[in-house]
Each structure stands twice: as structure tokens, then as C-alpha cells.
Amino acid sequence: MAVVGQLFVNQIKGCYMDNDHLLILIEKYLNGEATATERKWLENWYASFDNSADWLREGAAEAMEITAELKQSLQGKLAGAAQLKAVNKQVFSLRRNRRLLWAAAIVLLLGSSVLLYRLLMPAGIMETVVAGAGPRTVALPDGSVALLQAGSSIRYDKKFNGDRREVLLEGGAQFNVTAHAHPFVVSSGQLSTCVLGTVFTIQAYPDTDSISITVLEGKVQVSKQQQVIGTLGSEDRLVYNIPTGAVARYHIQNSEVQCNNQTLQEIMALLGQWYGYTIQASDTTILQERYTGSLNRHETLEELLAILCEVNHINYEVDKKSRQIMLTRK
Template identity: 30%
Template sequence: METDKLKRIFRQYLLGQTREKETGAIDNWYQSFDNELVNPLSREEEETVRLEIWQRIQPELEKKKVHYLRRNLATAAAVILLLAGGLTYYMVNRSNPAYTEVTTAVGQRKTIQLADGSQLTLNAGSIVRIPKDMREERRLNIVDGEVFFDVKGKPSVPFIVESGPLTTTVLGTSFNVTAYRQVNRMSIAVTEGKVSVQKNGGTAEVLVKDQALTYDRTKNNTTIDAIDKSLLGWREGSMVLNDASFEDMVVLMQKNFGITLTTSQAGVRATRYTTELSTTMDPVKAAEVLAAIHNLKIEVTGHVVIVYE
């Protein structure tokens, strides 16, 4: 095999561009080493490892002055051997994701039981990533949506929920996390026990039973108040709006009823919306009720609902 060809193959392999036969040959070579099992990496850590490996291998591949093919093979092998552990780390995690992603569709609610005995209930339009192995760390990530947690205590392994800028740590409790990506307000509401909530690595706030923390993305501030239990009505099949902006209402109506609300009027957009709707209602009927409560009118075209005064 010529030197230039060897360089090209290794480079294409690292970029995931090799042909099946070449990929198989290199994979078999890696498997000949006695690799140890590794702990799962996060997606960010995988990318960091990949970049570090490439940055350290690339200089060797770019060297123009080469005397003997054997010497090149030895040099490439030495570099790869030094980084084999890290590269295997990346390859294992790429083919075996460290988490399971659970989702709910428009208007769907779902309850799942975790291996540790904890129970999660997902609201409509939610995405949660759950570790495949929760023996050493119980760290979940709410990518989008709302989830109610009933956590079983296990003092040696804290239960951690990441939701955007907020990280909630708990040993055994029940609490609700609202973290829709397109909704301005996020909240953590505790119904039993006690949790610690930290924003972007700052000072942690401790919440006890019947307390709720609300984070305003626009103002970048948090408040702690008595819990509004009506906001937990979604578990019983209700969509609750409590002084919601028009933009937030649009997101929640789409998640729960699959319709898109829009308006061209500044007055409608500036209105704050408070109501409770059964998620079993016909979507258009739900929009009619919402509009009637706020003295507005609607015009329906397919899945789009125009709201006006």
C-alpha cells in the first residue's frame, strides 16, 4: 500500500468517508487490541474527543517528507496506538448511544417506569433523554416539554434533571418540570419532598413541598412562590394557561391540539391568556372557547386558526 493512499484512508476513516471494505479492515485492526469497557460520553464529550484525536493525528498525515513505507506505517500505528483508548471511546458511544430518547406526540401523554422504580409522566410534545445505565448516575435531560417525576430515594445516587439552564437535584420526591423550548417561562414545582435547583452553575435554590420556582428566559430572573396546583392539571387531561403570552399560548395549543394560532393584530398579540381547556376537545372547538373567553373571534383554514378582535 502506497504512503499517500494510507494517509488518505486514515483521514477518510476519521471523517466517516471510507468505503465499506476499508472501514471493515480498519475496524478489525482496532478490535485486535484488548480494549477495556468505557463509561458513556455525552454528545458534547464525544465531539470533544473526536476533535482532539483529529488534531493530534492530522500533523502526522500532513508530513510531506517520507523516506520508507515501513517507517510511515510505524509512525501512523504509533500515533493511533497512543490514542486508541480515546478513539474507541468515541466509536463505542457512536454505535451505542448512552441514552434512550422518549417522546410524546401532539396531544399525547405517556407514563414510563424507570429501572430504579421512579416514574415519569410526559406531557404532550415532550422529549426526554434517559440514561441506559442509571447505576452510578441518574441524570436525565428534558430536551423539550413538561414532565412530572415521582422519584424513588437512593441516597448514594442523586437524581438529577437537566432542563436548559436549570438543573434540579433530588434524593426522593415528586415534582413537575415545565421546560418547553419555545415557551418563555420555565418552572419547577415540588409536590412532595425537597429539591435543589441551580441555574447555569450559579447558587442553588432549595424548594420544599408546595413551592415552585419560575424562570423567565427574557428577563433572566427567577422567582419562588407557592405552587399553583391548577398548572398540574395536564396530568388529568387539561391544558392550563395562566397569564400566558400569545406566543406561549401558540406553542401550547400546537402541542396539545395540533393547530397553529396566528394573528396580525397587535392588540391580540399583547393580550395575556388565562383559561383551562380539556385536551379531549375538538381542536377547533378548543380555539373557539379560548377566543370567546377573551372576547375574540377566529377564522379557520385547515390547521391554521387566525385570531382577531
């Protein structure tokens, strides 16, 4: 564990007042506002629980009961240190163990988030798969198949124990899900996508400000912090804007995508999904250029790039060896 990360963990464990700091960091993490250093701290903090925090996993059920009591007296989820102090007061009034305070506060704040899933999963049974420079196919324990795009990764329970088949995704992937009584859930950033059996793709790269979900077959339900934000059928797409929380939906017809003033960032993420490439730009403002028109996935990558770049006065370069596309201003 990194020295800075270990010091942060020690501070959290050794000083109760630092709980405020931890909860604020966790909320920033969930809102996509944490810096790279803060994300590393949280990962180190979680890793420190591998052997010493069985109490958190074992006490999860009771912690959920505590949170139910707390929710009755709170107007919403924790928003920062002020709300946390109110929770602390009520927990102490219940004379609960400090460890259960941690569990209750974390469960209340995180809901069904990716970090809660990591905390409550038993240690030592998770599988992590990372795609390299090109796409990678992953056979999941239930017979489902994930096609990872270049540079993407997934993490999942090796045996899919429990009443949900859950996968943590960073990047882009297509999932061909085997029908099963237990729902299949993909957690990607702030969103969770739940299905029973279908084929769909998700784009959730950490360096972009949007998450897109496209259903090729079947039906999926998309949620944010347990609130449903959309139900998609075959050939539907949902695009979630992380900074604003805006949700856009549109339908794909006859292998075409209709773009209505979409940013190049959103469009390039789609092309990356179709052709297995990652996109880079010499100037971040390039990705904020917009395009209105149709894209046909039967056309070649070069044909689509030529159209998009000509309209926006941009040059492009395709590196087939590393499977990267570089965009530059003319």
C-alpha cells in the same frame, strides 16, 4: 451527517483559529440564542466524536484540573473570543497538549450544562424517548416514572451509571422520582432541577421564552450554571424568563393557581401540562396577552379556555384528535 454540518466539523478540526467560532457558538447554545442551523451544527459536531474523541472523555478529569488553574486568573467564565485568547495563552504557557486545551476550554465554558453532559457520557448507552401526539409514560432505570407531554422528549443513561441520575428534557413532563442516595437531575434548557425523591413537573419547550417548574410533593433545588436560583417545596412553582433571566415564584393552594399578570404563553403552558395538549397561536402577540385571576384544575379545559379567551377577546379551537389548541384573534 449533513454536508454543511460535516464541513463545519472539518473546519473546526482542521484550523485552530476556528476554536473561537466554536466557543462562541457553544455559548450561544447555552444562552438559548443559537439559530436552528447553529444548533444543528453543534449536534453534528458532537456526533462526530462518537468514535474519534475518546481523548475528551478520558481527559475530562485532567481537564477539570486545568480549568481550576485557569479560573484563578480569570474574572469569570468565557464570554467570547477575546477571553478565549487569554485562556489559550495561559494553556500554552503550561505547555499542555492541544487536546487538553479543548477539554479545558469546553469544561470551563459549559460547567454542568446539557452539552457537557453529552460530551462526557460514554457513547452508545443513552436512551431517547419521544412522545407523539399524546402523553407517554416512561419507566426509568431506577424505578422513577416520567409522564411526557405531547411532542416532548427525554434522553438518559440506560443504566443510570455514576453518582447522578440525569435526564435531558425537551418539552414538558411530570416526574415521580424514586428515593435514592444519588440525586435525580433533570436538565432542561438553561436550568437544572435536582431532587432526591419527589413528584414535580417541568415545562421547557424550545419555542417558548420561559421554563416553569412545579413541585407536587417533596422538595427540589433549581440551578442555572451551578448557581442555585430557587428551592421549591410542595405546591410551589418557579417560572424562569429566558430572555431576561427574571425568576418568579408562587404557591398553588387547593388545586388553584393564582395568576398575577401572567402571560397567556405561561398560562397555556400550564394548561398543556394539566390536560396533555400543545398550544399554537395564529399571531405570536396573542401569547403576550396577560391575565390576573385564579385557575382551578378541577374545571374542564374548555371552561378555563372560555374564561381566558373571553377576557382577552380571543377565539380558541380544540382538536382532540391531535391534542392541539389553536388561538386566533376575534
